Amino acid sequence: MSVTTTRIAAVDTYDIRFPTSRELDGSDAMNPDPDYSAAYVVLRTSAGGHEGHGFTFTIGRGNDVQVAAIDALRDHVVGRPVAELCADPGSLYRDLTGDSQLRWLGPEKGVMHMAIGAVVNAVWDLAAKREGKPLWQLLADADPAWLVSQIDFRHIGDALTPGEALELLRQGKEGAADRASRLLLRGYPAYTTGPGWLGYSDEKLVRLAREAVADGFTQIKLKVGADLADDIRRCRTARETVGPDIRIAIDANQRWDIAEAIEWTKALAEFDPYWIEEPTSPDDILGHAAIRSGVHPIKVATGEHVQNRIVFKQLLQAEAIDFLQLDATRVGGVNENLAVLLLAAKFGVPVCPHAGGVGLCELVQHLSMFDFVALSGSTEGRAIEFADHLHEHFVDPARIHGGRYRTPTAPGFSATMHRAAIDTYRYPDGAFWAADLAATGTKERA
Amino acid sequence: MSVTTTRIAAVDTYDIRFPTSRELDGSDAMNPDPDYSAAYVVLRTSAGGHEGHGFTFTIGRGNDVQVAAIDALRDHVVGRPVAELCADPGSLYRDLTGDSQLRWLGPEKGVMHMAIGAVVNAVWDLAAKREGKPLWQLLADADPAWLVSQIDFRHIGDALTPGEALELLRQGKEGAADRASRLLLRGYPAYTTGPGWLGYSDEKLVRLAREAVADGFTQIKLKVGADLADDIRRCRTARETVGPDIRIAIDANQRWDIAEAIEWTKALAEFDPYWIEEPTSPDDILGHAAIRSGVHPIKVATGEHVQNRIVFKQLLQAEAIDFLQLDATRVGGVNENLAVLLLAAKFGVPVCPHAGGVGLCELVQHLSMFDFVALSGSTEGRAIEFADHLHEHFVDPARIHGGRYRTPTAPGFSATMHRAAIDTYRYPDGAFWAADLAATGTKERA
Numbered sequence: 001m002s003v004t005t006t007r008i009a010a011v012d013t014y015d016i017r018f019p020t021s022r023e024l025d026g027s028d029a030m031n032p033d034p035d036y037s038a039a040y041v042v043l044r045t046s047a048g049g050h051e052g053h054g055f056t057f058t059i060g061r062g063n064d065v066q067v068a069a070i071d072a073l074r075d076h077v078v079g080r081p082v083a084e085l086c087a088d089p090g091s092l093y094r095d096l097t098g099d100s101q102l103r104w105l106g107p108e109k110g111v112m113h114m115a116i117g118a119v120v121n122a123v124w125d126l127a128a129k130r131e132g133k134p135l136w137q138l139l140a141d142a143d144p145a146w147l148v149s150q151i152d153f154r155h156i157g158d159a160l161t162p163g164e165a166l167e168l169l170r171q172g173k174e175g176a177a178d179r180a181s182r183l184l185l186r187g188y189p190a191y192t193t194g195p196g197w198l199g200y201s202d203e204k205l206v207r208l209a210r211e212a213v214a215d216g217f218t219q220i221k222l223k224v225g226a227d228l229a230d231d232i233r234r235c236r237t238a239r240e241t242v243g244p245d246i247r248i249a250i251d252a253n254q255r256w257d258i259a260e261a262i263e264w265t266k267a268l269a270e271f272d273p274y275w276i277e278e279p280t281s282p283d284d285i286l287g288h289a290a291i292r293s294g295v296h297p298i299k300v301a302t303g304e305h306v307q308n309r310i311v312f313k314q315l316l317q318a319e320a321i322d323f324l325q326l327d328a329t330r331v332g333g334v335n336e337n338l339a340v341l342l343l344a345a346k347f348g349v350p351v352c353p354h355a356g357g358v359g360l361c362e363l364v365q366h367l368s369m370f371d372f373v374a375l376s377g378s379t380e381g382r383a384i385e386f387a388d389h390l391h392e393h394f395v396d397p398a399r400i401h402g403g404r405y406r407t408p409t410a411p412g413f414s415a416t417m418h419r420a421a422i423d424t425y426r427y428p429d430g431a432f433w434a435a436d437l438a439a440t441g442t443k444e445r446a
Numbered sequence: 447m448s449v450t451t452t453r454i455a456a457v458d459t460y461d462i463r464f465p466t467s468r469e470l471d472g473s474d475a476m477n478p479d480p481d482y483s484a485a486y487v488v489l490r491t492s493a494g495g496h497e498g499h500g501f502t503f504t505i506g507r508g509n510d511v512q513v514a515a516i517d518a519l520r521d522h523v524v525g526r527p528v529a530e531l532c533a534d535p536g537s538l539y540r541d542l543t544g545d546s547q548l549r550w551l552g553p554e555k556g557v558m559h560m561a562i563g564a565v566v567n568a569v570w571d572l573a574a575k576r577e578g579k580p581l582w583q584l585l586a587d588a589d590p591a592w593l594v595s596q597i598d599f600r601h602i603g604d605a606l607t608p609g610e611a612l613e614l615l616r617q618g619k620e621g622a623a624d625r626a627s628r629l630l631l632r633g634y635p636a637y638t639t640g641p642g643w644l645g646y647s648d649e650k651l652v653r654l655a656r657e658a659v660a661d662g663f664t665q666i667k668l669k670v671g672a673d674l675a676d677d678i679r680r681c682r683t684a685r686e687t688v689g690p691d692i693r694i695a696i697d698a699n700q701r702w703d704i705a706e707a708i709e710w711t712k713a714l715a716e717f718d719p720y721w722i723e724e725p726t727s728p729d730d731i732l733g734h735a736a737i738r739s740g741v742h743p744i745k746v747a748t749g750e751h752v753q754n755r756i757v758f759k760q761l762l763q764a765e766a767i768d769f770l771q772l773d774a775t776r777v778g779g780v781n782e783n784l785a786v787l788l789l790a791a792k793f794g795v796p797v798c799p800h801a802g803g804v805g806l807c808e809l810v811q812h813l814s815m816f817d818f819v820a821l822s823g824s825t826e827g828r829a830i831e832f833a834d835h836l837h838e839h840f841v842d843p844a845r846i847h848g849g850r851y852r853t854p855t856a857p858g859f860s861a862t863m864h865r866a867a868i869d870t871y872r873y874p875d876g877a878f879w880a881a882d883l884a885a886t887g888t889k890e891r892a
Contacts, residue, residue: 031549032546033546033547035547058547058550058551059546059547059550060547061518061547061548062515062518062550064514064518065511065514065515065518066551068510068511068514069511072508072510072511099507100477100480101477101479101481101507101508102507102508103477104477104480104504104508105504105512105557105560107700107728107751108729109555109556109753110551110552110555110557110558110559111511111515111551111556111557111558112511112557114551154703155726155727155729155730155733156703157703157704157706158704158733158736254601257602259603259604260603281601281756283554283753283754283756283757284601284756286731286760286763287604287760290604307555307556308729310727310729311729314729314731314732
């Protein structure tokens with residue numbers, strides 16, 4: 001190694017868990033008691049200074065497995081020259097997804113793929129910090145040909161070629177500067193899931209729905225799928241609370257089979273749901289297509305659990321979804337999400353990202369804002385999910401004003417947590433957990 | 447706990463790796479240098495005696511992540527009453543796939559799902575040992591209603607109902623005793639991948655292909671997809687060696703996009719390939735359907751990387767495959783493979799399981815033999831893959847005679863490795879690796 005070349009010196013990992021299950025924040029038909037967690041990674045360089053931060057969002061147990069998966073990638077990262085890495089994050093992304101032995105554990109899905117996403121996102125965070133730009137702007141300013149070079153077209157070439165991607169990105173440059181100015185002034189539309197968690201009382205639902213409307217949101221979301229009578233009552237309550245002009249999306253979190261999804265959704269049609277989200281398994285492309293036909297004109301949305309670009313490709317090819325809900329930490333990082341955004345643009349399907357959890361709002365705003373400035377060029381029919389949890393733990397938290405995300409301007413991917421949050425919520429030895437486990441006299445099932 | 451109830455007392459895990467990459471055994475277009483490995487689990491009971499053995503097959507790096515995932519399931523297993531568990535393995539299977547926090551890491555795919563499969567298979571091994579029957583016989587003797595109770599129909603109900611499954615299994619009982627007798631006498635058809643690994647020389651290919659025919663095999667398989675000129679030469683060589691009456695399957699191990707798959711396969715058509723296996727991503731249902739149309743009359747086979755019953759369901763619904771190649775350790779264990787076998791029976795698609803690796807032949811023979819005796823009732827168009835690697839490490843190894851698997855008669859799922867194999871190949875501290883790493887002075891990338 002040359003002494004003058006700055007290299008990645010360390011890949012530090014942390015198992016961070018927040019005890020959100022105690023308030024039933026985030027409860028839905030499949031996930032009754034999540035402890036929002038992050039398998040967190042920090043890339044440190046031999047020169048000190050900027051670090052790259054990234055993470056996989058999980059909901060508690062298994063966060064240690066996710067950390068082990070990130071650890072298994074360490075040897076691919078340590079020693080890389082930082083300037084080369086940041087000039088071409090795709091080189092690492094390809095090496096990680098292409099590791100022939102690790103690939104057996106997927107390929108490109110589940111624990112191993114999310115670990116790759118965490119590391120790749122950390123590289124983009126580092127690259128944006130070094131450039132002195134928020135990530136959305138780094139992407140929007142980038143040369144289209146370079147962006148195309150960051151994408152792996154394998155297994156999506158039948159739906160999107162490099163030439164088509166290049167053309168879409170070149171078209172996206174038209175008017176980009178004007179859109180960037182508007183974005184900085186006005187931010188990006190949001191919708192809120194805050195009122196609708198399944199564990200909340202009707203009173204809390206009403207109160208939070210009123211607050212959401214007062215705060216400027218024009219769309220809220222309700223979790224459904226556990227009990228039809230409850231869902232009818234909650235949807236009626238919500239509709240009566242917000243009136244006819246606020247969109248109410250509903251979200252079943254994969255609970256149903258095909259026929260059940262169609263019947264249940266139709267039973268809620270009188271409350272004018274805007275979309276039905278995750279009506280069935282995220283793996284069921286043909287099922288989503290059948291449901292979309294069956295519930296028309298109610299729209300179908302999915303994506304937070306869609307494992308990679310290949311499944312998104314098919315959801316689009318099969319005309320199975322009206323809204324594509326990409327997630328920042330489910331797939332292989334920014335590189336794969338560039339492919340997903342381009343697929344959505346090619347097929348003309350609006351992207352309404354999944355967020356909430358811990359840190360997802362912070363990350364995903366950058367992807368939608370890039371999409372607006374330099375790809376789709378529109379916020380029409382688009383909104384980023386927002387849930388008001390755990391933002392205080394981030395150095396550059398997502399900020400909402402008048403029902404819209406404010407545009408981040410700090411350099412990076414907004415992924416960096418405060419050191420105090422890491423020290424407090426590291427599991428099981430951070431200050432919170434050490435005290436909690438000592439008090440209960442037991443280690444929670446981990 | 448009652449002192450008289452036998453319970454699961456321990457879940458022991460082992461990271462076992464065999465240095466197969468040094469001989470290029472198992473090399474293909476996507477996996478040039480696999481070290482066949484097992485994330486191995488042993489269930490011990492409070493009474494001692496029978497143990498339940500299971501594992502996930504991997505190809506080296508990442509085997510430690512797979513072990514961590516099995517470890518994360520421990521608290522679901524330890525303390526369970528053994529008699530209840532063995533009388534209803536489905537209760538554990540449902541608890542594991544239904545753990546709402548762990549589910550986020552899939553759902554039902556990749557590292558976490560394979561870990562569930564290892565543990566569930568270990569329970570079936572224990573159950574069969576306690577019954578004193580090989581697993582295929584335990585399943586074939588079982589009451590159809592009980593088998594149906596072992597299946598999770600969620601997300602496959604549009605393709606297979608519990609009532610349909612019950613009817614198929616009841617029909618399967620007709621003539622089952624006679625088929626079991628024939629199976630014990632004659633075994634089950636096999637085909638061999640031995641001659642066809644991509645890393646072998648043409649001379650080795652010729653020699654091994656001749657030996658395969660002499661040994662009674664009527665089908666061999668060649669790896670393809672790295673270089674077309676090489677593939678043409680190797681297919682011609684193989685066809686000239688075995689003559690026109692031996693089936694030659696070809697296997698691209700996911701290497702291609704759709705158009706490329708069709709073109710490449712057609713370029714090999716003159717050598718009369720029996721099937722093209724894994725022509726593209728295992729996630730691409732629509733892609734497989736397009737390839738199947740495009741290469742007709744050459745048949746399409748896939749499944750070793752298919753993540754769960756929901757993707758198999760769609761491959762069948764889309765008429766995308768001619769042969770379904772289930773894998774014993776990719777999905778959620780015997781319970782999910784019962785669903786897959788029933789889906790295949792419902793759609794009339796023959797099951798030709800994936801095997802090879804380490805221990806896959808040992809496991810999967812039980813599933814095909816159950817299918818023959820008590821479900822499809824036929825071996826027509828069916829054969830189990832065979833590769834002659836690493837069988838010596840198993841207490842009850844798969845045995846081949848005259849190109850057919852001999853029927854196992856020892857109690858259990860044939861999953862148990864010799865203790866000496868575990869002690870030798872445990873990574874990185876088993877006798878082999880300790881000596882190897884000391885000699886090379888370095889720890890291999892793990």
